[in-house]
Amino acid sequence: MAPQDKDDDMPDFSDVQSGASSTAPEAEVYETYEVKSGDSLSKIAKRVYGNASDWKKIFEANRDLLKDPDKIFPGQKLKIPAAD
Amino acid sequence: MKKLTASLLPLLLLGVQGCKKEPPPPPPSTTLYVAPTTTQPAVVSVAGVTLGNGIDANKKITTAVDTFTPKETIYASVDTIGTGPAKLRALWSFVRGEKVAKVDETTIEVNATGPTTNEFHVSKPSGWPKGDYKVEIFLNDGAVPVQTKTFKVG
Helix, strand or coil: CCCCCCCCCCCCCCEEEEEEEECCCCEEEEEEEECCCCCCCHHHHHHHCCCCHHHHHHHHEEEECCCCCCCCCCCCEEECCCCC | CCHHHHHHHHHHHHHHHHHHCCCCCCCCCCCCCCCCCCCCCCEEEEEEEECCCEECCCCECCCCCCECCCCCCEEEEEEEEEEEEEEEEEEEEEEECEEEEEEEEEEEEEEECEEEEEEEEEEEECCCEEEEEEEEEEECCCCCCEEEEEEEEC
């Protein structure tokens, strides 16, 4: 059973906070965020980091996927680097 | 001449005996013992996953539990063995019957030089809804989780 699109019958998990770490040196940690309709990098940054200006962090982490920071599409899976 | 020869004979015999060398004793047998070394396989694999409500300084679960209170932070500690680059992804989900809702998805990319311990954690300030959950651990973009742990909030 794979997670499905938001269902009004199911609880809301939009305020979940998460993190990770490793004993391996120089481990890279990031969340995977699936773009939804109406999203922008600055909106995502505001939600994740509390600061819309941090959209550049998200853009830089996804340069292989994003050519233009203003062009993101629903369904795209973005790497969201851990907050500093 | 005969007397001379006779008197010299013992000396001659001694000399012969002195010259006669015993074959050298065989050298003591030596067995070269090479202690076995524990080598890490060159591919990373997941050795185990434990759930709990706290971790220690080594990222190991302090007390393993599978039922949590709504206000607790939930930890999954994942041990790996092997060396090399690896990607570990934890997908947390809420399960109600046939329906599954995604809670969170976090990835760690490592370059392991030996065994590692990795922790993933989730918390919800407004409190976890009571019910059944699971966390699936994926390795290196695999489509199928290498480990799945179920837990409850109640």
